Amino acid sequence: MWLEGEAGQGEGVVRSRSRASGGLTVHLAPGEYRVWTFDAGAAEVRFALSIAYSNGKEGENEVLSAAVDGRELISFRNRDSGDAVEGWNEFVTDPAGTVTLGPGRHTLRLDSSGGAGCVGI
DSSP: OOOOGGGSEESOEEEEOTTSGGGEEEEEOTTOEEEEEEEOOSSOEEEEEEEEEBOBSOSSOOEEEEEETTEEEEEEEOOOOBSTTGGGGOOEEEEEEEEEEOSSEEEEEEEEESSSSOEEO
């Protein structure tokens, strides 16, 4: 399953990025979040969550926190994906934990905090 940043609900500014999946990212500033609602299917399934993002090299990096159905999976300081210009169009992917989900609808929430700027999801 693949959840695009711009398909979620919440805060952040949608930006055009030529190397992003679908050509778009959501620029999350510290204190902003994004939420996705998804169906896990008809049987219990184990998911491995990874977060793909871009971050130009400009000051202290942000902390990303991911939660599924209100249960925090991980908080980590993101890393630079490149320099202050091209870094916003280069993407890295970090593992963000695993979760077993039963049938039905679930929510994934991603929060950005701290740092000196934004991160592109």
